[in-house]
Amino acid sequence: MSVNGWLQFSIYCLVLLLTVKPVGIYLARVFEGQRTWLDPLLRPCESLIYKLTAVKADQEMNWREYSFALLGFSAVSMLLTYAIERLQAVAHLWNPQGLAAVGPDLAWSTAASFTTNTNWQSYTPETTMSYLTQMAGLATHNFFSAATGIVVAVALIRGIKRTSSGTIGNFWVDTTRALLYVLLPGSIIYGLLLVGQGVPQNLHAYTTAHLLEDSAKTQTIAQGPVASQEAIKMLGTNGGGFFNANSAHPFENPTPFSNFLQMLSIFLIPAGLTYTLGRMTGSPGHGWAVLAAMFVLFAAGFTTVYWAESHAHPMLHGAEQTGTVTAPAGNMEGKEVRFGVSQSALFATITTDASCGAVNAMHDSFTPLGGMVVLVNIMLGEVIFGGVGSGLYGMLIFVVLAVFIAGLMVGRTPEYLGKKIESYDVKMSMLYVLIFPLIILTLTAIFVMSPNIGLSALTNSGPHGLSEILYAFTSATGNNGSAFAGLSANTWWYNVVLGWAMLGGRFLMLIPVVALAGNLAQKKSIPPSPGTFPVNTSLFTVLLTGVVLILGALTFFPVLSLGPILEHLLLKSGQLF
């Protein structure tokens, strides 16, 4: 670990903190239908969209209508992506490499993956997906899935805020505003900044270069409309790379500054939404208390990964692994020189705290403990800032549970911002919390016990093999999309089952949240009494952090002890596989 590494972490936290309030205010204005500075330009476009799609913008929806609209939109757009993938060879459009149609199982898993904000990729994009598929099939879902995540969080905030109300907003209006006022302008500015750092943006066929050393030898340089996809990939916490190496590829992430921007853009909206929560519910202190819990868990995660990755490999001799000013050292397998260990550790922590899943270093080659922390980040439910929208609504589920547990401790009916938390609310929250490990652990167990289907895809054996399979199902169900990429998951069984895991992890968990929003909205507000547990104090932050950690730890500790913990202990004693 170096002083500079900690300095970079501090700068990152400071810049992120400075963005929270302005972003939060802007988001609140967008979703409360107030004027923004983009109105003169975007209002006419917005009205035109409502007209062309026959949306009645002034009509509000109850939670069932809201859910059905969300499911309908997701189903139709997923089908379109599947069709584009299958037909990319026929279309002859923006397919300069003449890439063939994507096979049915891979097309299914990829369509599910991008629809659910997972962006798990079991293929090499530069030799599989045409420019048309990347732009109109995949990058569009980067926008859609980000928008649907944000609107569910906003619907839940409305549910908390409203009293005796049957409705929680209009899905189409919320989604349109998220796309037009937040994601599209953000991506345009950000995408151009990335081009400025060196990210390509063109529709050319791949270039053949004749090597400097021997011009008889060639290198085929894959390019494409990278910057436009890269921008929304990070801003929408999607994480699906234009290239196989994702944000480790110099074309996706050419400089330390582009890397800083990418890390910042992952947390930008999730962090801002905590302020939106405080502002829209009229209790800013609560927003900050939630943000504080996220920061504590984030800092703990980074510290551990950075510490673990800075260690020399115990079985290598004769290499400079301790670090100098001109050569940062530690575990450099799978890491890029321009980022070093510090920016790689920070990126890995951020991408798994959020449901982003972009990687700038290969997690499979992390030290056992470094790899465990990024896995645990996903297992905690991606509520440490989390995905756009999904992070906040996930965290609010833990808030409901924290308030409920506090209520049990003092023997009173729990309240949350003036709403009584009753049986139905806790049931929905528990549903959310239980579906997640149920899918992960069941599927992992099945695949680990199937030599021909599960184990044959492994690159690494021993406890790390278990980690590879566990990581795959955790990442899919958590809609993260990063991988221990040694797992060759482009097989019929992995594609089909991971596709279902992603859909389950997204929609089975999202519906209880919308139901909770609907139920909270129709409740009456009760004034706080001396017995009310305040949710804007540091005590609340501690309790919330504890609930997140204890739930995650109790659920996943057994399997972690058989995977990364065992690997760490065996490696220390000199055992290799």
Added chain:
Amino acid sequence: MHSIWKTSIRFTILTTVLLGVVYPLLMTAIAGALLPHKAGGSLIVKDGQVIGSELLAQSFSSDRYFAPRPSAAGNGYDATASGGSNLAQSNLKLVQRVQGDIDKLRAENPGKPVPIDMVTTSGSGLDPDITPDNAYFQAPRVSKARGLSEATVRALIHDQTLGRQWGVLGEARVNVMSLNLSLDKLSK
């Protein structure tokens, strides 16, 4: 229910055209007009021929050139198959490969510790950079092959070293392609 499907279909088509076609084409047009070199992949042209990209590593195997980091992309430096080795720290293959490379380098350069980035594959397999230590480690070999004094080559490395961006971000590095091109200018 009927209206939900109808709205979903219309909304999907409309937003797909806007975000999946208009947006990337607009970005391509703006980027191509403002920053054509970067938008085109930062290609390097020499004698009318593209010889590579400033941002991507390519294979160098002769003693006359500085070598980039080892690559796990395809069969090495394959810019259509980017990726890392994905070998776990506990994988015997990784330890054997890295220790083998270290031992070989130590035999050729007795007494000098091997910079770790010299023997580890990068995440992309196309890492264009090496650490300054790595470059200085290779300096004796390159200067001997070219008949240059080691001091000249070391001075060249010093010139080509990029510090941390704005003094803080990332790590110090040397772009191998750029270093090799400037080496060619010194001695053909």
